[in-house]
Amino acid sequence: MAKSMKLAGLKSVENAHDESVWTATWVPATGSRPPLLLTGSLDETVKVWRPDELDLVRTNTGHCLGVVSVAAHPSGVIAASAALDSFVRVFDVDTNATIATLESPPSEVWQMQFDPKGTTLAVAGGGSASIKLWDTATWRLVATLSIPRPEGSKPSEKSGSKKFVLSVAWSPDGRRLACGSMDGTISVFDVARAKFLHHLEGLYMPVRSLVFSPEHDSRKLYSASDDGHVHIHDVEGKAIIGAMSGHTGWVLSVDVSPDGEAIATGSSDKTVRLWDFKMRAAIQVMSNHTDQVWAVAFRPGGRGDRLASVSDDKSISLYHCS
């Protein structure tokens, strides 16, 4: 019988931020420091926390509007935070020294992710209907992967047909980039050739979070949608492999454990759910949050034994996985 994962609450911090906490990510360990948790909030700050006690290490200020996304470089040395003011700030995690500030036109910066090697930062481009790729050594914009207009539409048509890109995910081998839009479309790009490959059809409501399964040559993509389901897609074959239901609200965030065994989601129904992919069902529901859960994140690294969740209720929670 397959090993079944279980979550147990470890620690919660009430009023971790002054406003809703919208985003969270783990910063991998460096040679001199264990993994840390980064959270970003409507209160315009990014906070750095040390597990398991969730001691506050630092509060980074400087963004002019709410922080929508935080992302960590695979080395654990640097990280990036993006806000609604469409500025991305790249900083040294331990010293908070600013390394670069990336500017974009308004509403063209949403979720971000560093590629598995750390050479490129992909930023979901919101209203620009594209993914922006920034080179991490020079911090220059090296590519814009645009979602092509639907066939038959004229350029003069209202931009309502243009997709608003919310989420982005790298495949573990760094060869594919997927992005999710407000209208439910998931677009897949070939990174090396900087080319649009195809759409993954079947969803019609905002796709706010995407994550590939962790095996190296993975073609499996998990999506979280406002339609309340988690879908599993084959990015090459374009088919939907499966769907997992259970949430009673929008699914705002999805993440997969480093060993690929378990999937966690956060939802507007205020719960965090743990799913077993093989059983296609939720095996656990955590209801400690009192408002929408905006982000869930498994700690990277072999054991994947920690999960963090953040919520509109301004709190962050840490769970032990076994």
Added chain:
Amino acid sequence: MDDLSKSSMKFFSDQQLCFADILLPHEVQARIQVAVLNFLKILSSPDPAISDLPLINRKSSNSRVSEGILTDVSWIFLSHSFCSRSLMKANATKAFIRVWKVMEMCFEFLTQEKRVTQRELFYKLLCDSPHYFSSQLQVNRTIQELCAKDVVALLRCSRHSLGIMASSKGLVAGHILLQEPNQEVVDCSACGSSGYAISGDLNLLESLIMKTDARYIVVVEKHAIFQRLAEDHVFNQIPSILLTAKGYPDIATRFLLHRMSRAFPDLPILALVDWNPAGLAILSTYKFGSIGMGLEAYRYACNVKWLGLRGDDLQLIPQQSLAPLKPRDLQIARSLISSTTLRDNYRQELAVMMQSGQRAEIEALYFNGYDYLGKYLAKKIVQANYI
């Protein structure tokens, strides 16, 4: 071409007196290019011998000079023996590749005429070559291999020439006006207890316009003491300039002190350090350059005199503020004693330290009251009680 050959010829000179050159960007780029060409030459020779490649084993007793690719100029490769084993290990090959990666990145910066700190270089290398770089220490070591590792360095140019800015911890306060070109004049007596932060950019420090009516320059070992003296406006009681590097001095702070000593040659430079071997080591670094720390550091030596704490001052502090010397202190003391540059009277002070087995910090003077430090300083200066 003449200058290039002259500068290359220098490498032939007495191995004992090795130093790192300050070069123009195109000269450094030329050296990088020759390094690459030489490497290719070795690789494409009928009998490529790994033992001819430098960078791996660094013992001065094993160094030889080999012919370079420019036939009328001899090159600086100091080849090393016992290398055939080292490249077999994955770590050694990565370290070898790191050197070339750093040279590549610095070559680009030199073309763009950009300056970077070692930390910024680390961020770029981390992202550009994630397979080879994962820590700041690796970057620092690699730069040392290029610039300043005992008598052996591939490019033998200063870090500064490579485009790498020092980061500085230094601070200045007191009776001196500093002006960066096209900026406002900064009055360091009005900077509060934090003082004026010394930039890591040597070019900028070189271009600083300095004016002073001070009579002395006081170099302070510790930040806390510097702050105290600045807060108490000690530099008004005796017109002086206060300077600290918050411990062991970095290149930028030493550079600025050196500039001050040349610009204001009549100002005695006095050092206020703890009474322990580390304090004397810090004083010696300002005085002579880094002891055994590489090829660049000799350059900014200044005539610094030892004001305090010295053996005679021990009567001013209570017995209980004396602490035993630690093993590290003894280590430092031993290396100081073996250095040929140490003067007799300094040697004597060191001997007293070691014999008593004790050390004392400047803070011990506070036993006599918090304003005692200022009075102590003033009295010693007025009595010209420094060696």
